[in-house]
Amino acid sequence: MSFNVADIRNQFPILHQQVYKKDLVYLDNAATTQKPQRVIDVLDKYYQKYNANIHRGVHFLSSHCTDATESARKTVQEFINAAHSHEIVFTRGTTESVNLVAQTFAEKFIKKGDEIVVTRMEHHSNIVPWQMVCEKYGAELKVVDIHPDGQINMDSFKAALNEKVRLVAFTHVSNTLGTINNVKELTSSAHQQQIPVLIDGAQAVQHTHVDVQAIDADFYVFSGHKIYAPTGIGVLYGKEKWLEQLPPWQGGGEMIDQVTFEKTTFNELPFKFEAGTPNYIGAIALGEALDFVRSTGIDQIKAHEDALLTYAAEKIRQFDGIKIIGEAPEKSSVLSFVIDNIHPYDIGVLLDKTGIAVRTGNHCTQPLHDWYKVPGTVRASFALYNTKKEIDYFIEKLEQVLEMLK
Incomplete structure (x- = not known):
């Protein structure tokens, strides 16, 4: 090619x-990438010809958009080699994906005295959500040091891991330093102590091959607008075993199974985490952008x-x-x-x-x-x-x- x-x-x-x-x-381009004509054309086509809310209608337009959205979800799954398409949750972007995990994981697993580990090179969106969680639940945020050249200090990383740590969050590629972290090694070190990891892939997916199963990531997040797709669409990948355990983040339409005034039951994955009308045309355009990258x-x-x-x-x-x-x-x-x-x-x-x-x-x-x-x-x-x-x-x-x- x-x-x-x-x-x-x-x-x-x-x-x-x-x-x-x-x-x-x-x-x-680290702030946002430009959009190829084929992505712009998809947005234009779907708003002009097919726009209709998904998963709820029996008419042609709704069915067409539903199929296209779920096809895009499958495209994301294949692009990052997730095991299942229901491990792909559509969000507004990396920031919302991190916040979703932070809030739901903390509600289920974080208590006073626990620790969450991040690195010194993190973007604010992979620092502030964890600070908020720590303040709310009485946990402590620990920071892994780096070397002056921009590499993670592995001695500092391993020293931060102990029985109090409930989750480790780190970037795949630094948006400031450009450092490509050895995410497989970092993940393996955490998993040796049964600690799950969240990886910020916002600066990685557009530049290098990402295989979440090979990395063994528990959570992997990225934004569409960094990879030639529109703004307002992003991805949370989570292993099925974790997504099943986490509670819903937001309540409303789409994420429910049955609603009564006495009790509500929740939808299956991934819809449990996709409350309200999603950015379905953004998701379809994201699928087109990933196809563009894959074909290139x-x-x-x-x-x-x-x-x-x-x-x-x-x-x-x-x-x-x-x-x-x-x-x-x-x-x-x-x-x-x-x-x-x-x-x-x-x-x-x-x-x-x-x-x-x-x-x-x-x-x-x-x-x-x-x-x-x-x-x-x-x-x-x-x-x-x-x-x-x-x-x-x-x-x-x-x-x-x-x-x-x-």
């Missing part, structure tokens, strides 16, 4: 425009993005006073950096005027930036449609910006 970046770019209409009379160079080839996507990251890192190291934050040997396509005596925000604003979109700030990893003792970073993040030509332009304009700011 050939990987032709020009052909790929032609499938993304947003890339063919100018910003401030400059060709758009979009390097903010995840291994080829990774190879292309790895080459871009290596190329960009080599170029950026040529600048005086620059420090790359995150130098782990195994990295995904994220390049975060700081430059002596120049605020990241100023760099980002001036790059924007040249048509270049990068992210500046703490990227929802404020504790991580505090640990590195930096106020924020400039983050360039790459996707399958980016090119070395764009990186050359980025480096050229960055050099000009730095000359202006010195």
Whole structure:
């Protein structure tokens, strides 16, 4: 299968425009990815021709959308190699998926004196829900340390595991450092002490092959908008044995079996966790996006993005006073950096005027930036449609910006 970046770019209409009379160079893919025309067409088609609430109607439109939604669920199952399609719960995104697990798991299994373990590199959405749970139930949040290059300190990780720990939550790929964690090893270490794990895959599924059964993940979560699908749709994968034990998170339609004023019984998996009218067209579009990634080839996507990251890192190291934050040997396509005596925000604003979109700030990893003792970073993040030509332009304009700011 050939990987032709020009052909790929032609499938993304947003890339063919100018910003401030400059060709758009979009390097903010860790925040959200752009959408191929085929995904946009699915959204358009279903809203124009088939829109009807699912699982409840006997008419053609409802049946058609129901079938398409459940087909998308099957697509997700196959994409991450889950054992069953009913282990796939549709949510609004990674944040909602983590909150769903945090609240339901805590209600069932967390009590005063228990511990939950996270790592220093986590996104706020994999910190704050656990803090809320700890405060509510009297548990303690323990933080695993990292090495300066951005790798998890395995001695710190193993030392944090004990009989009080009820769950470990960690990211597959850091959105700030780009570090690709050895999630199989981390999971195995936790399982040796019968501790379940939740893995934040928001920055992983679009860049590398994910097999939840090979990893042996108990929970794995990700967002559609990071993998070329619309916003407002995400995935919670949970092993059947865990999802069966967890109570419902929200009450309402869809998640019920029988309702009386005396007692309500709940629906089977996965619908027990999908209260109300779901974002079914978003789910259908997510299935289309995953088909796009699968047809392009995840291994080829990774190879292309790895080459871009290596190329960009080599170029950026040529600048005086620059420090790359995150130098782990195994990295995904994220390049975060700081430059002596120049605020990241100023760099980002001036790059924007040249048509270049990068992210500046703490990227929802404020504790991580505090640990590195930096106020924020400039983050360039790459996707399958980016090119070395764009990186050359980025480096050229960055050099000009730095000359202006010195």
